Amino acid sequence: MLYSLLCYNREDVVWSWTKEEDDAVMSRLSVVHEKLVKEGKLGPSLRLLPTTAAATLRGNMVIDGPFAETKEQLLGFYVIDVENLEAALDVAKQLSAANPTSVYEVRPVALFVPDARPNAPKDVIRAY
């Protein structure tokens, strides 16, 4: 079963992290990522730029900013392949332990279209 793990946090806080703080969280997360890769559970995952960089289309209207103004924002997500909700929650717990201020929403995936670009890279692409 495919689950998505949606990571929420306060972007004003997260994007104020110093490079050292950000690197510390990312390196703790990468330990979890590597484990998941070995277990064959990790699908694609994304870290998003802040919602101030977003635009939202409603009907024909392009609105600057995110879908909704909330205290916490969607900052990234994972797709994982695990047995059931219990296993998905277990992964979420590992991520949460590495990134304690973030909240993870576990949402089952209904449709998954893999990266179909002819030269889709196999490696991690970073905007940073």
Next chain:
Amino acid sequence: MTDLSWINTSLTAARPQALGALLRYFRDMDRAEEAFQDACLRALKSWPEKGPPRDPTAWLILVGRNAALDGVRKQSRTTELPPDEVISDLDDAESQLAERLDGSHYRDDVLRLLFICCHPELPATQQIALALRIVSGLSVAQIARAFLVSDAAMEQRITRAKGRIGKADVPFETPGAVERAERLGAVAAMIYLIFNEGYSGGRDEARAPLCDEAIRLARLLLRLFPAEPEIMGLAALMLLKQARLPARFDADGEAVLLEDQDRGLWDKKLISEGLALIDKAMRHNRPGPYQVQAAIDATHARAATAAQTDWAGIDGLYLALERMQPSPVITLNRAVAVAKLHGPEAALAMIEPLETPLAGYFPYFGARGAFLLQLGRNHEARSAFDRAISLAGSAQEAAHIRRHLDRLIRQAH
């Protein structure tokens, strides 16, 4: 992150909104600041044990307000803190307050705080000091170090600014649409000044954080005005400039020219965010100086190598900027693009008339010297560089020009 640093980050992020709300309650900056300080002290005591509250900002506002009211009631500043059980009983009240905060107050509170700092009666130096102290929460000592003045002088500057605001009529009602638009420009200018203070400080440890702080304030402003293209432009401009920081200095701390920088060192995360913002801004078709300057930096960011720079595009953007805000400094910058496009002779002709208005401007003589050098007019180049050194504002600037001179002297031998 250490155990307590997440609390500090959280407190800093909550500061503008919490302080803005406390200012709305108390209508007195000192009392609002004191209430916020109280709330922070209690947070440092209570959060490590209990974890962060669901809504840290609402918690701080409520605790700060109660503590201050308590203080007023007892007419004493040495009142003991209420026992922890009382503080821990806040959950219900907190969620109620959070509901109310979700409404319109958030925007108005933060905006009022920014507008107060940019009060038209305050000179720019006081606006910046006040914003860094009140909105960003930097300590007086930190701000003093960044501006190379003593703690006492900075304390006085801030106290004076607060005094002026106290005397001036600060409106506590929601600012009207016209006033908002007017003051928004002042806030944007103040944020850009903060950035430039940090940027011109190079890798100076006391000044460099000002760049991050300015970017943080721009993101805050952008959340308040998500559809203002000039605010997007301002944020993009600063992000794209800041992205080059890791490449701006060599191992000896000497400045590295844009065209000589190792572009692999540029911060791609900041560049992505800057490019996304300038893209969004352009869709509005309401160009302004920040957007045009950001577009110039975006052109550099998009060039994989210095040789691939779209100089014609940059020339056009500087022309647009010259028309928006005519200034010899902008013309001088355009001359650099013109030199790339049409050669140093054309650039030199373009900057000749600027010698009088820019007689005291170090970069003018640096650029003039560089153009003359390209033309092989070494003798004249040398006197231009000498003039530049005499006007250099920092040892770094002087050292940079001196390297040109050294090359000239080596050639002469």
